[in-house]
Amino acid sequence: xxxxxxxxxxxxxxxxxxxxxxxxxxYTFTSYWIGWVRQMPEKGLEWMGIIYPGDSDTRYSPSFxxxxxxxxxxxxxxxxxxxSSLGPSDTAIFYCARHGELFPFDSWGQGTLVTVSS
Amino acid sequence: AIxxxxxxxxxxxxxxxxxxxxxxxxxxIINDLGWCQQxxxxxxxxxxxxxxxxxxxxxxxxxxxxxxxxxTLTITSLQPEDFATYYCLQDYNYPITFGQGTRxxxx
Numbered sequence: 001x002x003x004x005x006x007x008x009x010x011x012x013x014x015x016x017x018x019x020x021x022x023x024x025x026x027y028t029f030t031s032y033w034i035g036w037v038r039q040m041p042e043k044g045l046e047w048m049g050i051i052y053p054g055d056s057d058t059r060y061s062p063s064f065x066x067x068x069x070x071x072x073x074x075x076x077x078x079x080x081x082x083x084s085s086l087g088p089s090d091t092a093i094f095y096c097a098r099h100g101e102l103f104p105f106d107s108w109g110q111g112t113l114v115t116v117s118s
Numbered sequence: 119a120i121x122x123x124x125x126x127x128x129x130x131x132x133x134x135x136x137x138x139x140x141x142x143x144x145x146x147i148i149n150d151l152g153w154c155q156q157x158x159x160x161x162x163x164x165x166x167x168x169x170x171x172x173x174x175x176x177x178x179x180x181x182x183x184x185x186x187x188x189x190t191l192t193i194t195s196l197q198p199e200d201f202a203t204y205y206c207l208q209d210y211n212y213p214i215t216f217g218q219g220t221r222x223x224x225x
Binding site: 037059 | 154164167212213214217218
């Protein structure tokens with residue numbers, strides 16, 4: 001069974017850095033793209049970017065390019081989303097999701113709530 | 119980026135009803151369209167991919183069709199667990215984009 005388990009909720013101040021994680025199991029981690037999706041409070045879904053853990057090829061949405069860094073550690077089947085300097089607009093739930101063979105988002109993590117507040 | 123326009127934004131219906139949600143794209147995407155369901159406080163779930171293919175485990179009361187720029191999701195005989203928000207999304211090209219969502223509420 002494919003499972004994506006994300007790290008727990010985080011509270012940070014503006015300007016702080018943060019990395020959240022997504023641990024995959026139940027499939028060959030290096031063979032599927034894995035992506036991140038943002039959902040701001042009471043808002044819709046926004047695709048942030050994806051990474052192919054096999055070779056670390058990464059694609060970003062123009063809206064998030066330069067704002068976040070997506071990475072992966074294939075030795076522990078884990079993908080990461082990193083901010084070097086958080087802003088108030090980063091308050092959201094962030095989901096990781098696998099891009100399946102047939103279509104993106106065939107499996108989702110449970111979400112990580114990030115709250116940025118002074 | 120490809121713009122996705124869903125309609126309606128919200129919809130009230132009763133258990134047993136048939137409902138249809140529409141998604142229009144700003145350019146042709148062949149059939150590279152999916153539909154996700156999201157319940158409050160939960161992660162989204164993929165229902166449909168390739169415009170009309172049912173994801174494994176999704177009840178057959180869900181169906182979808184379309185190609186090019188116009189797509190529909192239909193739910194026949196609504197069940198209590200179907201009341202949720204539905205999103206279309208395209209993976210024709212990057213960035214992947216979502217519709218704004220359709221909130222399906224109990225009448």
